[in-house]
Amino acid sequence: MTSTDLARTVLTALIEAGVTEIVVAPGSRNAPLSFAAYDAAAAGLVRLHTRIDERSAGFLALGLSKNHHRAAVVCTSGTGVANLHPAVLEAAHADVDLVVVTADRPARLRGTNANQTTDQVGIFGPLVPTQDASVSIDLGTTGPVHLNVPLDEPLVPDDRWTPSVTAGSPARRVRPAVHVALEPGPRTVVVAGDDAGPPARMLAQDGGWPLLAEPSSGSRTGDHAIRTYRLLLGSSLGERIERVVVCGHPTLSRPVSRLLGRADVQVIDTPTRGVWxxxxxPVSERLPVVPSAAAADSTGWLDEWLAADRSVARRLDALLAAEPDLTPHEVAGAVARALPPGGLLTVGASSPIRDLDLMVPRYEVGVRRKVIANRGLSGIDGVVSTAIGASLARPESTRALALVGDVTFLHDANGLVIGPGEPVPDLTIVVVNDDGGSIFTMLEQGAERYAAQYERLFGTPHGVDLGALCAATRTPHLRVGSLPELEQALASPNGGIEVVEVVVRRDNRRSLDERIRALRP
Incomplete structure (x- = not known):
């Protein structure tokens, strides 16, 4: 089989497996695949995206896949494959249906020092097994799939391809047809981590229990969501918890981790996505599905949490308002308020998602606000590209926003390199710029005893002019320093991709965090 024929076979399999988006990074060895993808896009079977950086390409495909599209990323051999690894690992741990198609040298060159030749079989480790596309192709599984395609010369086609392919649907995730009901009794809370989904909210609602939901859980709606839960867990109210139902993948909060590790708390686990x-x-009981509640708690337990939440939230808002300078929490709150029904928000790791966690209002049920984050491995890499991909995959969104820190933004500034004619979403990227890594000020490394080493090793000031950086890619940029300026910027988007840089302090972050954590009902 010629390389052109093999590449067209691969594209046919992708389309039949429900792939609708293909991201191509340029290269010579993957040229047959690129030509085939171009012809498939010309036939209206897929949407084609090109990126010059494989890491950005991988995260763009990840973002497209996170919004219920099945995307494939295609790259050439050698280090280009290695640059996909961060996105592939995130997809594996978050169980995202990403297809990775890597061009390889032909078998006769493997094990030699031929140019751009390495061992690509199993390059992503045991979490993502490799399929040799010249032997067989199986795309009927969920999660990331790696197709390695050995291609020999000639690498260009003699003709255009008119695909005769019937587009398929992605593999369906089938939930077990079982029903489990929890009896009331123990003082219970529902912890909803990343990707927990509506079942967590429904369980809390039916059981009359507090809902401790992370912003990207897909559960943080309704009257039972507790805004300041991580502060309340350190109070006497948190100490009285007897049972926890865990949904999704909780990653944000040490108070939640401590709760789940308590020997006096019964932890009921429900299925979560990911390779592990x-x-x-410790887990007391594992259930095959998120349960329902046999009856609602009538002891007033939820009312205690709601009252405490209102009290602490008022004091938190007052504390922040009294600060002489704009705080990162207020930035997160402004972004959360700016997200309309039907909107999409992509949140970066580190401080922004934790700040958002304290500031998200109690959104109403059923209005399709969606908050996503790369919480499989919680990295700061590729977030700009993920946000662009997610926005492109959800064109029906009323508004697309992203909230990231400055280091996260710089880590994927290449995501703004988008060529002419490429699909571009309407996306406002809010960058909280405190000139470095403020998350570490709130951890052990930020203690006074490490002050001499801190700034060089963890604070990492960079002094980058973000406006000039954006100008290099012709990305509109606005720098603001006050809450009214930010709110005005968020209220008047200009279309396309734009960056709103919000300047905040970092030198007082540890003190501010200590004062916030000291708030109690």
């Missing part, structure tokens, strides 16, 4: 279903905390 084993939890890092």
């Amino acid at each position: 279903p084993e939890r890092p905390f």
Whole structure:
């Protein structure tokens, strides 16, 4: 089989497996695949995206896949494949249906020092097995799939391809047809981590229990969501918890981790996505599905949490308002308020998602606000590209926003390099710029005893002019320093991709965090 024929066979399999988006990074060895993707896009079977950086290409495909599209990323051999690894690992741990198609040298060159030749079989490790596309192709599974395609010269086609392909649907995720009901009794809370989905909210609602939901859980709606839960967990109210139902992948909060590790708390686990279903905390009971509640709690337990939440939230808002300078929490709050019904928000790791966690209002049920984040491995890499991909995959969104820190933004500034004619979403990227890594000020490394080493090793000031950086890619940029300026910027988007840089302090971040954590009902 010629390389052109093999490439067209691969594209046919992708389309039949429900792939609708293909991201191509340029290269010579993957030229047959690129030509085939171009012809498939010309036939209206897929949407084609090109990126010059494989890491950005991988995260763009990841973002497209996170919004219920099945995307494939195609790259050439050698280091280009290695640059896909961060996105592939995130997809594996978050169980995202990403297809990775890597061009390889032909078998006769493997094991030699031929140019751009390395061992690509199993390059992503045991979490993502490799399929040799010249032997067989199986795309009927969920999660990331790696197709390695050995291609020999000639690498260009003699003709255009008119695909005769019937587009398929992605593999369906089938939930077990079982029903489990929890009896009331123990003082219960529902912890909803990343990708927990509506079942967590419904369980809390039916059981009359507090809902401790992370912003990207897909559960943080309704009257039972507790905004300041991580502060309340350190109070006497948190100490009285007797049972926790865990949904999704909780990653944000040390108070939640401590709760789940308590010997006096019954932890009921429900299925979570990702390659490792084993939890890092003791589990009392594992259920095959998110349960329902047999009856609602009538002890007033939820009312205690709601009253405490209102009290602490008022004091938190007052504390922040009294600060002489704009705080990162207020930035997160402004972004959360600016997200309209039907909107999409992509959140970066580190401080922004934790700040957002304290500031998200109690959104109403059923209005299709969607908050996503790369919480499989919680990296700061590729977030700009993920946000662009997610926005492109959800064109029906009323508004697309992203909230990231400055280091996260710089880590994927290449995501703004988009060529002419490429699909571009309407996306406002809010960059909280405190000139470095503020997350570490709130951890052990930020203690006074490490002050001499801190700034060089963890604070990492960069002094980058973000406006000039954006100008290099012709990305509109606005720098603001106050809450009214930010709110005005968020209220008047200009279309396309734009960056709103919000300047905040970092030198007082540890003190501010200590004062926030000291708030109690």
